[in-house]
Ligand SMILES: NC(=O)C1=CN([C@@H]2O[C@H](COP(=O)(O)OP(=O)(O)OC[C@H]3O[C@@H](n4cnc5c(N)ncnc54)[C@H](OP(=O)(O)O)[C@@H]3O)[C@@H](O)[C@H]2O)C=CC1
């Protein structure tokens with residue numbers, strides 16, 4: 448049995464993780480207090496589903512204690528991940544989105560971005576989400592920015608969204624929605640929209656289990672792409 452220490456079990460993502468772990472024969476939940484002393488001796492792997500300020504402290508504790516950790520909390524930008532790497536952290540997997548469809552959607556966007564230069568992202572979430580833009584949108588923009596061949600001029604003006612890696616990101620918060628992301632690419636006389644809808648938190652179960660069962664990464668890994676055989680376009 449793999450003992451999974453869940454931090455943030457009282458929250459929406461934490462509850463989804465507990466349900467997924469409970470459904471698996473090879474995993475066992477150990478609920479941990481994210482505001483407590485962060486003693487991880489009794490767990491084989493930690494799962495973080497809190498807020499960024501707590502997440503940074505939790506990751507530091509896991510790294511210091513040599514316990515692999517899967518981070519679901521949003522806010523781990525490329526700059527923060529780089530800082531973690533520079534500090535020599537290992538055994539950390541930061542997953543902006545556990546939904547398999549979302550991971551594939553972001554990958555498809557990186558392929559499309561090689562060919563269409565004008566790109567904007569619209570992300571829509573439930574009204575209780577505290578952070579904006581979403582971690583998934585930030586990750587998608589950063590992944591596109593890393594491989595983008597053609598770059599159309601992007602506006603940096605009030606009312607045109609938040610620029611992430613040069614891509615305007617627009618955040619909507621509405622009741623009735625769980626999570627949605629649209630990457631809209633424009634070319635001459637055409638647009639391409641890559642849209643993903645998360646209909647409920649059960650969408651995260653497969654990705655959560657995949658990440659927890661994977662071997663501890665050497666260093667700091669972002670996303671599930673390596674576990675799904677997805678490689679960044681050359
Ligand atoms: N990677 C992914 O696929 C997904 C990521 N997320 C991300 O996960 C994070 C959590 O989202 P969600 O579950 O909806 O949020 P919730 O508000 O439902 O849960 C937040 C959790 O964090 C805990 N918490 C809040 N403040 C602190 C603090 N200062 N110190 C320690 N723990 C704290 C809460 O505990 P308490 O109840 O005691 O306040 C609660 O358990 C967000 O960043 C969200 O964007 C969400 C869904 C999917």
Ligand SMILES: O=C(O)C1=N[C@H](C(=O)O)C[C@H](O)C1
Pocket residue numbers: 521543544545572576577580581582583584625626627
């Ligand atoms: O808060 C949420 O709900 C979600 N947060 C993550 C994000 O910020 O991208 C993942 C998913 O979109 C749901």
